[in-house]
Amino acid sequence: MKLLDVKGLKASVDGVSILKGVDLSIDRGEVHAIMGLNGSGKSTLSKVLAGHPAYTVTGGEVWFEGRNLFELAPEERARAGLFLAFQYPVEVPGVSNSAFLRLAYNTLQASKGGEELDPLEFDDLVREKIKVVEMDPAFLDRSVNEGFSGGEKKRNEILQMALLEPKLAILDETDSGLDIDALRIVANGVNSLRSKENAIVMVTHYQRLLNYIVPDYVHVMHGGRIVKTGDKGLALELEERGYDWVRAAA
Amino acid sequence: MKEALCLKSLLAAPAKEDGFASFREEAEVRARTLKLPGPKHESWRLTDLAYLYGQTFQAAEGAGELPDIAAQVIPEAHRIVFVDGRFSSKLSDLPEIDNVKVSPLGLEDAGLHEHFGQSMQDEVFAQLNARNFEDCAFIRVTGEVKQPIHVLHVSTKREFPVALYARCLVVLEEQARATLIEAYAGEGHCFDNAMTEVVLQAQAGLRHVRVQREGDQAVHVGNTVVALERGSNYDATMLALGGRLSRHYLEVSHHGEGAEARLEGLTLVDGRQIADVHTRIDHFVPNCQTVQRQKCIAGGSSTAVFSGNIVVHERASGTDTKQESRNLLLSGKAKIDAQPQLEILNDDVSCRHGATVGQLDSEELFYLKSRGLSFDAARKLLIYAFAAEIVDRIPVRTLVESLRESMFGRLS
Numbered sequence: 001m002k003l004l005d006v007k008g009l010k011a012s013v014d015g016v017s018i019l020k021g022v023d024l025s026i027d028r029g030e031v032h033a034i035m036g037l038n039g040s041g042k043s044t045l046s047k048v049l050a051g052h053p054a055y056t057v058t059g060g061e062v063w064f065e066g067r068n069l070f071e072l073a074p075e076e077r078a079r080a081g082l083f084l085a086f087q088y089p090v091e092v093p094g095v096s097n098s099a100f101l102r103l104a105y106n107t108l109q110a111s112k113g114g115e116e117l118d119p120l121e122f123d124d125l126v127r128e129k130i131k132v133v134e135m136d137p138a139f140l141d142r143s144v145n146e147g148f149s150g151g152e153k154k155r156n157e158i159l160q161m162a163l164l165e166p167k168l169a170i171l172d173e174t175d176s177g178l179d180i181d182a183l184r185i186v187a188n189g190v191n192s193l194r195s196k197e198n199a200i201v202m203v204t205h206y207q208r209l210l211n212y213i214v215p216d217y218v219h220v221m222h223g224g225r226i227v228k229t230g231d232k233g234l235a236l237e238l239e240e241r242g243y244d245w246v247r248a249a250a
Numbered sequence: 251m252k253e254a255l256c257l258k259s260l261l262a263a264p265a266k267e268d269g270f271a272s273f274r275e276e277a278e279v280r281a282r283t284l285k286l287p288g289p290k291h292e293s294w295r296l297t298d299l300a301y302l303y304g305q306t307f308q309a310a311e312g313a314g315e316l317p318d319i320a321a322q323v324i325p326e327a328h329r330i331v332f333v334d335g336r337f338s339s340k341l342s343d344l345p346e347i348d349n350v351k352v353s354p355l356g357l358e359d360a361g362l363h364e365h366f367g368q369s370m371q372d373e374v375f376a377q378l379n380a381r382n383f384e385d386c387a388f389i390r391v392t393g394e395v396k397q398p399i400h401v402l403h404v405s406t407k408r409e410f411p412v413a414l415y416a417r418c419l420v421v422l423e424e425q426a427r428a429t430l431i432e433a434y435a436g437e438g439h440c441f442d443n444a445m446t447e448v449v450l451q452a453q454a455g456l457r458h459v460r461v462q463r464e465g466d467q468a469v470h471v472g473n474t475v476v477a478l479e480r481g482s483n484y485d486a487t488m489l490a491l492g493g494r495l496s497r498h499y500l501e502v503s504h505h506g507e508g509a510e511a512r513l514e515g516l517t518l519v520d521g522r523q524i525a526d527v528h529t530r531i532d533h534f535v536p537n538c539q540t541v542q543r544q545k546c547i548a549g550g551s552s553t554a555v556f557s558g559n560i561v562v563h564e565r566a567s568g569t570d571t572k573q574e575s576r577n578l579l580l581s582g583k584a585k586i587d588a589q590p591q592l593e594i595l596n597d598d599v600s601c602r603h604g605a606t607v608g609q610l611d612s613e614e615l616f617y618l619k620s621r622g623l624s625f626d627a628a629r630k631l632l633i634y635a636f637a638a639e640i641v642d643r644i645p646v647r648t649l650v651e652s653l654r655e656s657m658f659g660r661l662s
Contacts, residue, residue, distance in 0.1 A: 050620050053612065078622035090617035094635025103631070104621035111622070143635075160621060 001066045003028050003199050004049075004168055010059035010224075011048045018044040020224035021060065026168065029196040033210055033235060034203045036221035037243050042203045043087060045221070046172040050084035051077055064168070079111040081167030085157040085174050087203075092144035097156070100144045101126060105163050129162040133189040150177030151186075158189045169193075170201045175209035187212030207239040220246045252303040253286040259306035260378055260413055260441075268356075273367055277380035284374040296555045296587045297526040301495045302469045307413035307441045309382070310334040316341060317404050322435050324648055327400035328352060330387050334406055334440075335414040337385045341402075349393040350428065358388035365421050365449050369475045369501070376473045379415050379445040386417040391426040391454075398429040398646055403444070405436030405464065416444040416472075422454035422482075429457040429645060434472075435492070437465035442493075444472035450482035452506060457485045459644050463492040463656065466521065470496040478538070480506030487644055490517040490525045491657070497526040504531075504538035504566070513542040516640040517556070518657060520549035520580070529558045533566040540571040545640055546588065547633060549580035554587070561593045562601065569596065573603035578610070578636050630658060 006024040010017065018041050026032055036042045048055045049062065051074035062069040064080060072080060092100065098119075105125075106116040117125060130137055133155040145153050154174055161169050171190065175183055190213050194200065202209060210218070210232060218234040219226045220243070228234065228246050238246070261281065265274040286303070287294040317333060319341055330352050331341035337354035344352050351359060366386075370376035387401045403416040420430055434442060442464060450456055464470055470493040478484055490496050502511050517525045531540050546554035554577070562569045575588040590603045610632050618628035637657060644650050 052616055073625075074616060074619040075622050075624055075628075078620055084620055086617065086620075090613050092614050092617065092632070092635065094638045095631055100618070100621075100631070103623060103627065104618075107622040107624075107627070164621065 002026065002063070003065060005063040006060070007062070008060035009045070009048070009057070009062060011044060011055050011057050013044065013055050017058065018224055019048065022224070022226055024219065024226060026199050026201065028167070028199055030217065031194065031200045031213065031215045032202070033215040033218045034201060034221055034226075035205070035218060035235065035238060037205075040221040041224040042221045043172055046084055046170045046201075046203050049170060050074060050082065078164070079108055083161055083164055083166030083169045085154070085161060085169065085171045087172040087176065089145045089153040089157050091146045093146050095144050097142055097144050098123070098126065098140040101140070101160065101163060104160065108164055126163065130159055132162045132192055133158045134185045135159060151179065151182035154178060154182070154186055155189070158186055162189065162193055166198065168199050168201070170203065172203045173205065174202065175204055175206065183209065184212060207235045210235045222247055253288060253299070255306060256303045257281070257286045259308070261381070263309040263382075265381055266384070274381045277377040280371060281374050281377040281381060284372065284377065286374055293528065296557065297497060298524060298553070299495070301524070302441065305411045305439065305441070307411045310408065310412040310414055315406070317406050317436070319402065319404055321652070322402055322404065322433060324398065324400050324431060324646055326646070326648065327398040327431060329400045329402060330354070331402045331404065332385055332387070332416060333404050334412065335384045335403075335416060345397070345399075349391060349426075350395045350399065351388070351390045352399060353388045355384075355386045355388070358386075359390055362388050362390060362419060362421055365447065366419055367447075369447065370473055373473060373499070375443055375471045376445055379417060379443045379473070382413065382443075383415040383417040383445070386419060389418070389420045389430070390423070391421070391428045392423045393425075394427040395429075398431050400431045400433065403434045403436075403442070405438055405440045405442060405468065407438035408440070411439040411441065413441045413443065416442060418446045420447070420456070421449045422451060422456055424451045425453045426451070427455045429459070431459045431461070431646060431649065433461045434464050434470060436468070439467045441469045442471070444470070446472070446474045448474065448476040448484070450476070450478050450484055452480040453482060454479075455483040455485070457645060458487070459646070459649070460486070460488040460498075461649070461653070462490050462496060462498065464496075465492060466494055466523070468493040470498075472498045474498070474500045476500070476502040476511075478502065478504050478506060478509035478511065481508040482506065483510045485512045486514065487640060488513070488515045488527070489641070489653070490515070490519075490527055493523065493525070495524045497528070500527075500529040502529070502531045502540070504533045504535055504540070507535050507537050510539045511541070513540065514640050514643065515544040515556075516637055517546040517548075517554045518637060518660075519547070519552035519554055520660070521552060522550065523552040525553070526555040527557075531560045531571070533560070533562045533569045533571070536566055537568040538566065539569075540573075542571075542573045543640070544575045544588075545577065545636065546586050547578045547580065547636060548584035548586050551581070551583035553585045556587070557589045557591070559591045559593065560601065560603075562596055562599050564595045567596050567598040569599040569601070571599070571601045575605040577605070577607040578633065579607060580610070580633070634658060
């Protein structure tokens with residue numbers, strides 16, 4: 001059974017059709033990159049998979065470990081092991097980051113029958129995990145993402161990934177807005193979380209992230225479909241030749 | 251004329267014949283002249299008083315059993331407790347230090363009388379309180395008092411609706427500093443009429459926390475009058491959480507140059523609750539500051555009203571005010587009326603105000619759910635976060651924790 005199986009997925013937002021038949025299959029242990037220009041539908045794909053309420057699925061199906069993804073609410077998808085690192089992580093004023101992280105962690109632990117942690121125990125865990133993204137622990141005491149720089153928000157997303165240990169992590173433009181040092185730190189963090197049991201999907205504009213997190217497969221999206229799939233060489237080719245030739249070929 | 255019957259019941263018992271007898275008599279005359287507000291009364295038109303007028307109230311005769319106040323106790327505070335409007339020496343824990351005198355009626359320092367009952371002569375509920383109050387907390391502070399002073403009013407369950415009168419006078423002398431926690435709790439059908447007078451003399455500083463969390467059958471009408479003298483600092487957090495029908499009127503007057511007021515309020519209502527907060531801040535003299543922030547959260551088919559009036563008088567040049575009203579509607583049947591108002595009679599001032607009404611942010615909800623939180627957990631977290639900005643600034647940890655718990659409990 002595949003970890004994720006997307007068949008002919010169509011989706012729209014505000015009545016405008018964006019995804020026009022996406023096919024994608026992902027196995028445990030794999031790293032996929034989805035590339036494409038603005039408006040190609042790649043961010044829509046990640047949001048639809050996570051269950052964002054603004055998007056309407058109009059066709060096709062998605063199976064996550066053999067379960068029909070569309071029968072699961074967003075929180076059930078998270079508990080089933082799907083994780084979206086947001087392109088624009090949401091600021092939640094008034095909610096302390098550490099309290100939020102612990103609530104999310106304990107919710108997932110409870111649904112897995114695992115052990116929930118009290119604030120002191122959780123503090124030990126989060127201080128261990130925070131090293132993965134080299135984040136200043138001071139950010140734990142602040143409101144979720146509030147006043148964080150772009151880079152700090154992205155680190156906070158990867159910290160959540162490290163705590164929640166998803167089976168499938170979708171990183172939506174995690175490289176955007178990062179300077180080269182921050183990019184390296186975030187990429188190292190993601191690499192340290194890779195395993196045979198989980199899979200990662202990187203949605204990105206640019207090839208540069210793929211220098212740090214090397215994908216097994218590269219897909220190119222255009223016009224709401226995946227129009228080309230290759231190995232990491234395809235990303236380099238895109239970098240060199242631009243997207244026009246893929247578009248022409250599609 | 252239901253309000254006439256209601257007024258009659260409130261004046262039925264004979265007035266107490268104590269040292270305040272003539273004061274009570276004058277108050278009765280005023281109350282009878284003023285009458286209870288009808289639906290067209292300007293200051294009451296946003297608030298439906300039918301729940302109050304549908305009842306008649308008796309005086310709370312005699313002491314019932316002592317209530318359990320464990321849930322209300324603030325261990326680190328001095329405590330003066332009133333049960334059904336009467337001082338309870340058993341439940342109180344009065345300070346035995348020189349710089350704070352907390353006394354019930356009859357044991358007070360007569361020097362406080364000059365500050366007593368001087369205001370709100372045109373407000374019928376304040377006059378009813380003056381006519382009927384059984385007891386009063388007299389608090390005089392000199393120097394700095396580190397321990398908070400907790401004035402706790404508890405109502406007990408009775409067989410018939412009772413009218414209760416809470417009264418408190420707080421005077422901080424020059425340069426005195428204190429924290430006052432004024433709390434209302436209890437259960438049963440009661441009409442709780444509260445009057446609090448605060449005087450801050452030059453350079454004094456008061457941190458005032460008012461928590462109204464009475465039972466869901468209570469009617470609460472409270473008046474708070476604050477006089478600020480030169481260079482004093484008044485920092486208030488006022489919470490309207492309980493009661494079926496509640497109204498709180500806060501009046502702050504800047505009488506001395508350089509006085510500062512920070513007024514924060516939170517109303518949290520659901521079910522069929524109605525909560526009304528009216529404030530009036532007068533800048534009579536130059537160079538004073540008011541920063542006001544009011545938040546209302548309304549769910550179910552509740553109603554929250556906020557009317558905040560800031561008046562900058564002709565002489566008050568160099569006035570600086572900021573007024574913000576932020577509101578969160580949790581249901582289509584709930585209603586919030588928010589009216590920040592400014593009246594400026596002097597050009598040399600800086601005054602800003604604004605109001606917003608919104609619902610829970612769908613992006614924030616989705617973000618929390620995408621991390622596994624149920625809709626209910628995410629919603630609670632966001633509502634609490636909205637409230638926390640006000641509640642978490644209360645400087646008494648145990649109180650913040652108890653409020654956090656009871657608010658979280660109510661939201662589910």
